Amino acid sequence: MSSAIIGATASQLLSGMERGDWTAVDVATAFLDQIQAYDERIKAFLHVDRAAALRQAETVDQKRRQRQPLGRLAGLPIALKDVVCTRGQPTTCGSRILENFIPPYDAEVVRRLREADVVLIGKTNMDEFAMGSSTENSAYQTTRNPWDTERAAGGSSGGSAAAVAAAMSPLAIGSDTGGSIRQPAGFCGVVGLKPTYGRVSRYGLVAYASSLDQLGPLANDVAGAAMLLEVIAGHDPSDTTSVDCPVPAYSLSVEQPLAGLRIGLAAEHFAAGLDPEVEAVVQAASDVYQSLGAVLVDVTLPHSKYSVAAYYLIAPSEAASNLARYDGVHYGHRAAQFDGLIDMYAASRGEGFGSEVKRRIMLGNYALSAGYYDAYYLKALKVRRLIRTDFDRAFEKCDLLLSPVTPTPAFKVGELIDDPLAMYLSDIYTISANLAGLPGISIPAGMSDAGLPIGFQLLGPPFAEEKLLRAARMFERQTPWHTERPSLRAGT
Amino acid sequence: MTGRLTRDDVVKVALLGRLKLSAEEIDRMTDQLGRVLEYVDILDEVDTTNVEPMAHAIELSDVFREDVPRPSLPREEALANAPNTDGRGFLVPQILEGV
Numbered sequence: 001m002s003s004a005i006i007g008a009t010a011s012q013l014l015s016g017m018e019r020g021d022w023t024a025v026d027v028a029t030a031f032l033d034q035i036q037a038y039d040e041r042i043k044a045f046l047h048v049d050r051a052a053a054l055r056q057a058e059t060v061d062q063k064r065r066q067r068q069p070l071g072r073l074a075g076l077p078i079a080l081k082d083v084v085c086t087r088g089q090p091t092t093c094g095s096r097i098l099e100n101f102i103p104p105y106d107a108e109v110v111r112r113l114r115e116a117d118v119v120l121i122g123k124t125n126m127d128e129f130a131m132g133s134s135t136e137n138s139a140y141q142t143t144r145n146p147w148d149t150e151r152a153a154g155g156s157s158g159g160s161a162a163a164v165a166a167a168m169s170p171l172a173i174g175s176d177t178g179g180s181i182r183q184p185a186g187f188c189g190v191v192g193l194k195p196t197y198g199r200v201s202r203y204g205l206v207a208y209a210s211s212l213d214q215l216g217p218l219a220n221d222v223a224g225a226a227m228l229l230e231v232i233a234g235h236d237p238s239d240t241t242s243v244d245c246p247v248p249a250y251s252l253s254v255e256q257p258l259a260g261l262r263i264g265l266a267a268e269h270f271a272a273g274l275d276p277e278v279e280a281v282v283q284a285a286s287d288v289y290q291s292l293g294a295v296l297v298d299v300t301l302p303h304s305k306y307s308v309a310a311y312y313l314i315a316p317s318e319a320a321s322n323l324a325r326y327d328g329v330h331y332g333h334r335a336a337q338f339d340g341l342i343d344m345y346a347a348s349r350g351e352g353f354g355s356e357v358k359r360r361i362m363l364g365n366y367a368l369s370a371g372y373y374d375a376y377y378l379k380a381l382k383v384r385r386l387i388r389t390d391f392d393r394a395f396e397k398c399d400l401l402l403s404p405v406t407p408t409p410a411f412k413v414g415e416l417i418d419d420p421l422a423m424y425l426s427d428i429y430t431i432s433a434n435l436a437g438l439p440g441i442s443i444p445a446g447m448s449d450a451g452l453p454i455g456f457q458l459l460g461p462p463f464a465e466e467k468l469l470r471a472a473r474m475f476e477r478q479t480p481w482h483t484e485r486p487s488l489r490a491g492t
Numbered sequence: 493m494t495g496r497l498t499r500d501d502v503v504k505v506a507l508l509g510r511l512k513l514s515a516e517e518i519d520r521m522t523d524q525l526g527r528v529l530e531y532v533d534i535l536d537e538v539d540t541t542n543v544e545p546m547a548h549a550i551e552l553s554d555v556f557r558e559d560v561p562r563p564s565l566p567r568e569e570a571l572a573n574a575p576n577t578d579g580r581g582f583l584v585p586q587i588l589e590g591v
Contacts (some may be wrong), residue, residue: 141585197559211548240555241548296523309532320509327510329582330571341587342510350512361509362502363525369508379535386538388504420524421531437549462550474589 005487006167010076010224011138013170015447017064017075018190024075027059028119031077035122035168038488042142044163048122053077056119063117071117072231078113079169081160081264082123083130084215085204086110093206094128094138097333097352099324109173109203109215115242116231118177121169124310128354130175130208130322132156134424136417144413145187146486147452151410154184157189157278160218161188165453166488171228177209178311179405179430180265181216182442182457186405189444189453189484190422191225191472194330196462197437198243200229201236204302209318210241212311212434221482222443222473225434245365248466258467261294264302264473266400271431275408282404289471289477293347299394299395299401303386307432308424310387313367313380314435319357319461320364326352335398388436391461398473401459404429409452433459441468444481452470453484497526 005027008016016022032050037196049426054229060075085091087102087110092098106114113120127137134144135158143158145151146166153162157174163171174181176194185192200215207213215226231252235244265286270279286296328334328348335347353361369374394401406426416423433440439460446454447475476482501520506513511520565578576583 033509101573104572106564118551199507239559241550241552243550303538306535306538309535312528313532313535324510328575329584334575336586343512344585345510346512349510352513355517355520358511358513359521359528360511360525361511362505362521365505365508366497366501366525366529369505376532378545379538380532381539381547382540382543383535383538385543385546387538388549421527424528435549469546 001026002033003129005030006034007220008141008170010170010219010227013076014073018438019328024060024119025054026122027075028053031121031169031177033158034166037490038166039168041144041489041491042146042162043143044123044124044159044166044168045079046092046094046125046140046159049089049468052122053119058115060119071115074117074228075112075117076171077121077169077230078118079122079124079160079163079172080110081172081174081262082155082171083126083206084109084368085173085206086120086123090123092205093130094126094140094482095352095354095357096139099333103204105204108201108238110204111231112232124157124163124172125154126159128357129179129206129319130156130177131319131360133423134180134413134416135159137354142413145410146488147189148410148450150412152187152275152413154187154410156180157185157218161185161190161192164188164218164220165486169484170220171224173214173215173232174218175205175215176433176434177212177315177412179427181218182248182430182440183427185218185442186373186455187410187453189455190218190479191219191222191441191443191482192216193225193441193465194228194433194439195229195233195465195469196439197461198241199439199465200234201239201242203236204239207322209315210322211318212315222469222476223254225252225441226254226469230265233262245463247420250466250469253466254469254473256470257292258470259293261289261400261471262297262398263289263294264297264299264306264394264401266299266394266403266454268301268304269403273407274404278404278408278454279405282402284455285456285475286402288475292474292478299397301390301394301432302389302398303383304432305437306383306470307387308428310359310380310383310435311431312363313376314384316360317362317367317377318364319360320368323357323361356386356420369412384435387432391436391438399467400461403455403457403459405455409448409450409454429457438462439465441472443472443475444484445479446481447484497522497529
C-alpha cells in the first residue's frame with residue numbers, strides 16, 4: 001500500500017482518498033515513513049513533527065467520516081520551505097540567527113493551505129535566507145540530490161525539490177527570487193512554477209528581495225502544481241503588492257491543450273556555456289511542441305546577458321535593507337558578549353549570519369552607499385527596465401518562451417562553493433523572469449548520460465500561469481520523464 | 493565604473509551593515525566582492541539614457557485601506573521570541589551616558 005501511495009501523484013492521492021482506498025492517515029504515514037527511511041541521507045527536511053502531521057490527517061479522516069465539508073486539498077501532504085512562517089512551529093530560514101524563532105502567526109500561504117485541509121508534513125532545507133543555488137549556504141545541512149547524492153539538489157528551495165523527487169511529499173512550497181524554485185526543480189526532475197510577481201501573497205514569507213520574491217508550487221506532475229497554485233494564489237490585503245485579479249481554475253483547465261500555440265526561442269538562450277546535453281533536451285522539447293501543432297518563432301532578448309549583473313545589485317540592495325531587522329532585540333540571536341549597542345548589533349549579526357548572507361548585505365550596502373548609488377543601484381534598475389521591455393516585445397510575437405532552465409545538470413556538492421560568481425551564473429536562464437516579474441515553469445524533460453534529470457523552462461507574460469500549465473501538460477502527456485523516480489539508499 | 497574595492501571599503505561597508513567580521517573574513521570579502529563588482533561593470537556597456545528605472549515589476553500606486561482598529565498580537569506573544577525581556581518590553585543595553 002505504501003509504495004502505491006508514495007508513487008502516486010497529488011490527483012491520484014486525492015481521488016484515492018475520496019474513493020476510500022486510503023485514509024489521510026495512511027497517506028501521511030507512508031510519506032512520513034519515507035522521510036524516516038531516507039532523509040538521513042538526502043537531508044531535505046529541517047523539521048518534521050510526525051505526531052502533529054498525523055493529528056492533521058486524523059482530523060481530515062474524521063471530517064470525511066462525519067461527512068463534513070472538506071477543503072480542496074484534503075489530506076494531501078505538503079512540505080513547506082522553511083522560509084514561510086508557521087504559527088507555533090520553528091521557522092529558521094536556514095539561518096542560525098533564527099534558530100530559536102517560533103512565529104506567532106501563519107503566512108497567508110499557510111493559512112490558505114490549512115483552510116484547504118492539507119497535512120503539513122515538514123519544513124524543508126534551504127540556503128540561508130534563500131540566498132544560494134545549492135542549499136550549501138544552509139546553516140544546518142546540505143540537501144543531497146536524490147538522483148546522485150554526490151550532487152547538489154539545487155537551491156535555494158533544494159529541500160522542497162529533493163523532498164518531492166524522493167517521494168517524501170507529493171507537493172511542496174518553494175520561493176523563487178532568482179530561480180530558486182525552477183533551478184532545484186530542474187536539478188531534481190520535478191515540476192516547479194514561479195508565479196507572476198503579485199500572484200501569491202508574500203505575507204509571512206521571510207523577506208529576501210521584496211521586489212523579486214515570489215512563492216510557488218513544486219510537484220511530481222503538472223496537475224499537482226496546478227491544484228496547489230489554485231489554492232495559494234489570490235489577493236491578500238495584508239500584502240500591498242498582491243494583485244487583485246481572479247484566480248483561474250488551473251486544476252480544471254490544465255488538461256485542455258492549447259491550439260495555435262506560438263513558442264518563442266531566443267538565440268541568447270542558446271549561447272556559450274550551455275551544456276550540449278541540456279541543449280539537446282530543449283531542442284527535443286521544441287520538436288515535441290512542433291509535433292503538437294505549435295509554431296516556433298525566433299525572438300531576441302538583447303539585454304538578457306546583463307540580467308545576472310543587474311540582479312546582483314538589486315537583490316543585495318533590497319536584502320541589505322530587509323535584513324536590517326535582525327538586530328538581536330525583537331527576535332533572533334543576540335551575542336553573549338558585546339560592548340555597547342552598536343557592538344551588540346554587529347556581534348549578533350556577525351555570529352548569526354553565514355558568509356553568503358554577509359556578502360550580499362555588504363554588496364547591497366556598497367551599491368546603495370553615497371557615491372555609488374547612481375553608478376550601481378540606479379543603473380541596475382534602468383537595465384531591469386530594458387530587460388522587461390525585451391520580454392514585452394518578444395511576447396508580441398509569441399505566447400510563451402522555451403529555454404533551458406539551467407546551463408548544466410546538477411553540479412557536485414562543493415564544486416562551486418568557493419566561487420560565488422560562478423554559482424551566481426548558474427541562475428542565468430531563470431533570473432531575468434524575476435527582474436521582469438514574469439511567471440515561469442520548469443518541467444522534467446530528459447536524463448543526462450550520467451543519469452541526472454534535465455528540465456526545460458517555459459516563460460510567459462504576466463498572469464499567463466494558466467497557459468504555462470496547459471502547455472507544460474501538453475508536453476508531459478507525450479513524454480515519460482515525470483514518471484522517472486530515483487532509486488534511494490537508506491543510511492547516511 | 494569605479495576603482496577596485498579596497499580592504500578599507502570592506503571595513504566601512506561592514507560597519508554600515510552592522511556586521512562584525514574577523515580579519516580573515518575581511519580579506520576574503522575584499523577579494524570575493526571585488527570580483528563580483530568587476531563582473532557587474534558589464535552594465536556600463538548598456539546605454540540607459542532616458543530609461544526610467546524600474547523598482548518594481550508591477551506598477552504600484554498607493555494602496556489604502558480603512559483605518560479600522562483590529563486586535564493586535566498579545567504582548568506575551570510579541571515578546572515570546574525576544575532575546576531579553578522583562579515581560580513588559582524588549583531590553584537593550586544602556587544607550588545614554590550618565591543615566
